[in-house]
Amino acid sequence: MPDLVDALVAALVFALLGLAVIIGARVVLTVAGRRWKPATWLADACRKPFRVMVVVLSVTGWVHSITPRDDSDWWWTFAQLALRIVSIGVGAWLLTSVLLFLEDLTLGRARTDVKDNRVARRVRTQILLIRRLTVAVVVIIAVGAILLSFPGVRALGASVLASAGLISVVAALAAQSTLANVFAGIQLAFNDAIKVDDAVIVENEWGWIEEITLSYVVVRIWDERRLILPSTYFISNPFQNWTRKSSELMGTVEFDLDWRVDTLGMREALTPLLEDAGAMWDGRVGHFQITDAVGGWVHVRILVTAVDAPTLYDLRCHVREGLIRWVREHNPEGLPTQRVMLTPPGVGEPPASHQA
Numbered sequence: 001m002p003d004l005v006d007a008l009v010a011a012l013v014f015a016l017l018g019l020a021v022i023i024g025a026r027v028v029l030t031v032a033g034r035r036w037k038p039a040t041w042l043a044d045a046c047r048k049p050f051r052v053m054v055v056v057l058s059v060t061g062w063v064h065s066i067t068p069r070d071d072s073d074w075w076w077t078f079a080q081l082a083l084r085i086v087s088i089g090v091g092a093w094l095l096t097s098v099l100l101f102l103e104d105l106t107l108g109r110a111r112t113d114v115k116d117n118r119v120a121r122r123v124r125t126q127i128l129l130i131r132r133l134t135v136a137v138v139v140i141i142a143v144g145a146i147l148l149s150f151p152g153v154r155a156l157g158a159s160v161l162a163s164a165g166l167i168s169v170v171a172a173l174a175a176q177s178t179l180a181n182v183f184a185g186i187q188l189a190f191n192d193a194i195k196v197d198d199a200v201i202v203e204n205e206w207g208w209i210e211e212i213t214l215s216y217v218v219v220r221i222w223d224e225r226r227l228i229l230p231s232t233y234f235i236s237n238p239f240q241n242w243t244r245k246s247s248e249l250m251g252t253v254e255f256d257l258d259w260r261v262d263t264l265g266m267r268e269a270l271t272p273l274l275e276d277a278g279a280m281w282d283g284r285v286g287h288f289q290i291t292d293a294v295g296g297w298v299h300v301r302i303l304v305t306a307v308d309a310p311t312l313y314d315l316r317c318h319v320r321e322g323l324i325r326w327v328r329e330h331n332p333e334g335l336p337t338q339r340v341m342l343t344p345p346g347v348g349e350p351p352a353s354h355q356a
Contacts, residue, residue: 017061021054038105045101049094056090059083085146092142099134103127121195125212128196129189132214184231185214194234194241199249199309201240203227206309247308250285253320256297257327261334263290263300266323269330270302273322280315282307297336 025043032039060083106127188194189212198209202219205227211218217234219227233239242249267288274286284305292299302319306312327334 017058022051025050041105042098042101046094046097049090049097053087053090053094056083056087060087081149084149088142088145088149092138096135096138099138100131103131103134121197122192124197125195126189129185129212129214133186180232182214182231184235185212185216188212188217188231188234192244194244198244199242199247201242202229202233202237242309248282248284248305249309249312250303250305251312251316253302253304253316253323255300255323255327256336257300257334258337259293259296259298261298261300261327262331263288263298265331266300266326266334269323269326270319273319274304276322277315277318280306280311280318296339 030040030043060080063079063083106123194200194209194212194217196209196212200207200209200219205219205221207219207221207227209217210220210226213231215231217229217231219229221227270286270288274281282305285303286305287303289301289303290298291301302323304312304315304319306315
């Protein structure tokens with residue numbers, strides 16, 4: 001066994017060295033934070049994994065410094081192996097924290113609370129998917145490094161690789177659907193077909209893209225339901241994306257009215273309604289049109305525009321309510337009317353000579 005005094009001195013030296021590293025890193029990040037604010041956020045995000053990493057490395061160095069020359073003491077070998085595994089795990093934790101911090105830093109710059117946020121929503125979609133890939137990749141690498149720490153596993157790996165060709169083919173066939181969704185999710189994040197907060201119509205339901213993962217997409221329906229669709233759905237099926245290039249939309253308000261409707265007065269009533277709509281109407285389009293006049297009805301269509309789909313829906317309701325009130329109060333004869341013509345008996349009947 002190593003001398004007790006030497007062990008205590010080595011422990012004190014490594015403890016002081018670890019403390020100095022922690023204090024030095026904190027001072028450097030604090031000074032850097034005065035010129036670059038995210039440095040302070042990095043220190044807060046990585047404080048725990050960094051300190052644990054320093055402690056584990058200090059203990060590892062101390063164990064290696066007092067390990068006896070002969071390998072007869074199995075517990076020393078076990079302690080070194082355990083510390084190596086813990087070091088890999090803590091290192092993966094620290095690396096993940098740094099990568100997620102950088103991704104969150106980019107995500108914070110993509111503001112979606114502005115009027116034209118198409119680019120920001122695309123960046124947000126890509127970053128959210130990259131976050132999941134980051135965690136998955138780091139965990140896989142860490143688990144592989146831990147397994148390679150065992151000599152038996154390294155020997156087994158050489159024999160497994162020899163037959164990996166057949167196994168990979170079988171695994172690919174078994175996981176074909178899962179892999180297809182994974183690749184579809186990656187494709188959706190970077191081909192700009194859909195983004196988080198896009199307004200879409202899928203399966204005859206209107207809603208917003210709430211979440212895009214590696215295997216499925218969550219659509220938040222207008223009535224707060226969630227529609228869960230596999231990522232491959234958006235690759236292999238047609239769907240409507242109302243906000244792919246911009247969030248501005250055009251909508252219609254339609255009426256079937258009587259032929260006696262005052263179309264001129266109704267057209268003049270539309271302008272005050274749009275002006276009273278305030279921010280709901282973006283001022284681009286506000287047209288009044290008679291699109292049809294057959295079957296006993298006059299078909300009226302109003303075209304209006306708004307900055308996004310929810311605002312357009314509210315604007316259409318506002319215009320529809322206002323024009324219904326105007327017709328009812330100022331032009332009641334224009335309300336839809338069913339007419340029935342009553343004829344005296346015998347009028348319109350064929351002559352007797354033509355009757356059977």
